[in-house]
Amino acid sequence: MPRQIFQLRISLAGVRPPVWRRVLVPGGYTLDRMHRVVQHAMGWRDCHLHSFEIDGRQYGEPDPDGELSLHDELDVRLDAVVGKGSRFHYTYDFGDWWEHDLLVEDVFTADPEERYPACLDGERAGPPEDVGGPAGYQALLAALADPGHTEHHLMRDWVGDTFDPAAFDATRVGTLLRRFC
Known part of the structure; x- marks a missing residue:
């Protein structure tokens, strides 16, 4: 089966x-790799905890103390939990509480001439780490x-x-x- 590419x-x-x-x-990326994509795309440095929420289920790094009820992101492929038109959420830094809305805009067959992952477009720099969340960034x-x-x-x-x-x-x-994900 040809490799599927998700445009997010x-x-x-x-x-x-x-x-x-x-x-x-x-x-075929696991949610762990998707975490790295968001980190590098937004300019974060992976200094804090994170989680995904997809259809009411939480995914992330399992908590060894069992305080956070998360499904292991290493065990879940993107194409197994979302499809074209799906919306899901990624939260980074549980202190600053950066919420990211992710929309699967399209799914298509990989172009053998292209390298993935890729960034097509975007706008504005990501906020610096530890700025105090959205309110701190606005300040x-x-x-x-x-x-x-x-x-x-x-x-x-x-x-x-x-x-x-x-x-x-x-x-x-x-x-x-491409270098880190």
């Missing part, structure tokens, strides 16, 4: 202006946009001179996806 739109919930990515991933954006803001210099020093919230490079993301 990953949108970061609760953030304005929107931060999103459109990626192509093999349907950061407000401080960075206003040189007269009382927190402007502190926030600029914290994120560094190279952070540009409007920047996004699909080619760079595609390279990261």
Whole structure:
């Protein structure tokens, strides 16, 4: 059977202006690999816990203490739990609580000339780690946009001179996806 490719739109919930990515991933990827795709596509560094919610079931890394009831993401293939038109959720960093909405926009046969995974498009940089979730990110954006803001210099020093919230490079993301996912 030919390899199936899933076209996914990953949108970061609760953030304005929107931060999103459109990626192509093999349907045979486990949810663990899908986790890595989201991490690299959004610019996260995999410093925190995460989980997927698909049709009311939670998937992630099993908790050795049994406190979190998660199905093992290593045992579940993407094409076994979602199809074209499916929506599911990915939460990263249970402190900052970054929710991602994932939509399977299309499913098609792999092009033998293409390398997967791939990033087709997207908009805006992902928020920095540990910024305080959507509310903290909005506060950061407000401080960075206003040189007269009382927190402007502190926030600029914290994120560094190279952070540009409007920047996004699909080619760079595609390279990261192929290298690490």
